Amino acid sequence: MEWSDRGVVLTTRKHGENDIILEALTTEHGRHLGLVRGGRSQRHRPVLQPGNELNLTWKARLTDHLGSFQVEGNTLRAANLMTTGVGLAGLQHLAFLLKLLPERHPYPRLYDALNVVLDHLDAPDAAAALLIRFELELLRDLGTGLDLSTCAATGQSDDLVYVSPKSARAVSQDAGRPYHDRLLSLPSFLVEGQRQAGSELTWLDVTQGFALTGFFVTRHVQENNRTTAGTREQLLSALERRYREDFPWNFQP
Structure with a gap:
C-alpha cells in the first residue's frame, strides 16, 4: 500500500533511538500516523x-499497519509560531482538538480551516475568531454541530443572542429572556449579518465564544470517555495577555 498527500504535523513521539512516530492531519487520508525513520536527525528535526x-508519502504492507512516512517540507511555519505564547498554546490546543477525530477519515474542509488558523495565529484578534470558528467546524464534523441560523423557539433569524445547551440551536433575545440564566451567550460575530464589517472583537466576544464552543466540546469529550488536556485554559491565558497589550480599549475582564 502506498499513497502521497499533504499533511500538517500535529504531534511527534520518540520511537527507539533515531526514529519518531509522526501524527499528521492530511487532506485525503485524515488524521494519520506513521513511522519516520531517522526522524530525530538534524536534517529531519x-x-x-x-x-x-509537509508533502508525505506513506507506505505499508497492509492498510491496517502503522506504516512509514517519507517527508518533505512544504510550508514551514513552526519556527514563527513557537516564538509567541498564542502560537504555542494554539498549536497544542489544535492538536488536542484534532485527536477527537477518528483516524484515517478525511475532513478536507477542516484541513483547509486548520491551515487558515495556523497562518493567522500571530494576529490575536483574527486568531481568536478563527479558533472559535474552527471549533464550530470540528463540532459539525463530530456530528454535534450548532445551528445558529434561526431561533429554536420562533424561527426568526434576527436578534439571536443565546444558544440552548440542550438543542444546540440559537435563541432570540425575547424568546430566551425568561430562561437567560440557563442559556449560553451567543456573541454577535458568530451570527451572520450581525457584526459590522471591520469591527474588532472585544475580550467579552472572545470569552463568550470560547465558553460556547467549550461547552459542547467538553460534553463530546465526556460522552466519549475522553479526558480534557487543559489546553483551552493555556490558550485563553495567552490570548488575554495579547489582548491586554494590543487591544486595551477592547479589553474588559
Whole structure:
C-alpha cells in the first residue's frame, strides 16, 4: 500500500533511538500516523515540528499497519509560531482538538480551516475568531454541530443572542429572556449579518465564544470517555495577555 498527500504535523513521539512516530492531519487520508525513520536527525528535526505542512508519502504492507512516512517540507511555519505564547498554546490546543477525530477519515474542509488558523495565529484578534470558528467546524464534523441560523423557539433569524445547551440551536433575545440564566451567550460575530464589517472583537466576544464552543466540546469529550488536556485554559491565558497589550480599549475582564 502506498499513497502521497499533504499533511500538517500535529504531534511527534520518540520511537527507539533515531526514529519518531509522526501524527499528521492530511487532506485525503485524515488524521494519520506513521513511522519516520531517522526522524530525530538534524536534517529531519526542523521539518517535523507541529504546525508545519509537509508533502508525505506513506507506505505499508497492509492498510491496517502503522506504516512509514517519507517527508518533505512544504510550508514551514513552526519556527514563527513557537516564538509567541498564542502560537504555542494554539498549536497544542489544535492538536488536542484534532485527536477527537477518528483516524484515517478525511475532513478536507477542516484541513483547509486548520491551515487558515495556523497562518493567522500571530494576529490575536483574527486568531481568536478563527479558533472559535474552527471549533464550530470540528463540532459539525463530530456530528454535534450548532445551528445558529434561526431561533429554536420562533424561527426568526434576527436578534439571536443565546444558544440552548440542550438543542444546540440559537435563541432570540425575547424568546430566551425568561430562561437567560440557563442559556449560553451567543456573541454577535458568530451570527451572520450581525457584526459590522471591520469591527474588532472585544475580550467579552472572545470569552463568550470560547465558553460556547467549550461547552459542547467538553460534553463530546465526556460522552466519549475522553479526558480534557487543559489546553483551552493555556490558550485563553495567552490570548488575554495579547489582548491586554494590543487591544486595551477592547479589553474588559
